[in-house]
Amino acid sequence: MDLREFLLARIAEDEARARTAAEDGTTCTGGWPPQRLLVECETRRELLRLDLDQAVCEDADRGCGHSGTDIEQGRCERQSADDRPLLRALALPWSTHPQHRDAWLP
Ligand SMILES: [Zn+2]
Numbered sequence: 507m508d509l510r511e512f513l514l515a516r517i518a519e520d521e522a523r524a525r526t527a528a529e530d531g532t533t534c535t536g537g538w539p540p541q542r543l544l545v546e547c548e549t550r551r552e553l554l555r556l557d558l559d560q561a562v563c564e565d566a567d568r569g570c571g572h573s574g575t576d577i578e579q580g581r582c583e584r585q586s587a588d589d590r591p592l593l594r595a596l597a598l599p600w601s602t603h604p605q606h607r608d609a610w611l612p
Contacts, residue, residue, distance in 0.1 A: 509597060509610050510578065510587035513554060516600050521547040550596060557592045561585050 507515075520543055527533060528540035538546070558574045565572050565585055572582035580586075587593055594612045601611065 507605060508580065508587040509590065509593045510554060510558075512600075512603075512605060512610075513550065513593060513596055515605075516597075516603070517547050517550050553592065553596060557590055560592075561590065 524538075524540040524543035524547065528544075533539060536543075558578060561577050562572070562574050565577065565582060568584060570582060570584050572585065576582055577585045578587075588607075588610060591612065594610050597606060597610050598612065600606050
């Protein structure tokens with residue numbers, strides 16, 4: 507599991523929690539209202555998309571030229587999600603998660 511996959515899994519968990527809380531009429535973990543957490547999840551996914559766009563541009567500038575799908579699926583040796591500063595920052599809230607790696611700390 508790379509850092510992008512780790513983040514997408516945590517976002518999906520938060521989103522599921524928010525949807526359940528919205529249906530039950532309860533509040534989510536962390537005290538965030540469900541709608542607020544759903545917006546947060548979409549924001550995080552958008553940041554992941556923007557970071558991937560940036561990775562594609564950087565790859566092209568280096569003359570490598572892999573697509574976003576190639577980079578996402580680990581087919582470019584020059585681009586690793588684990589080395590992306592934005593992704594490392596986004597993962598900080600889950601730094602104590604059992605699947606989080608110390609190497610991902612910013
Ligand atoms: Zn490449």
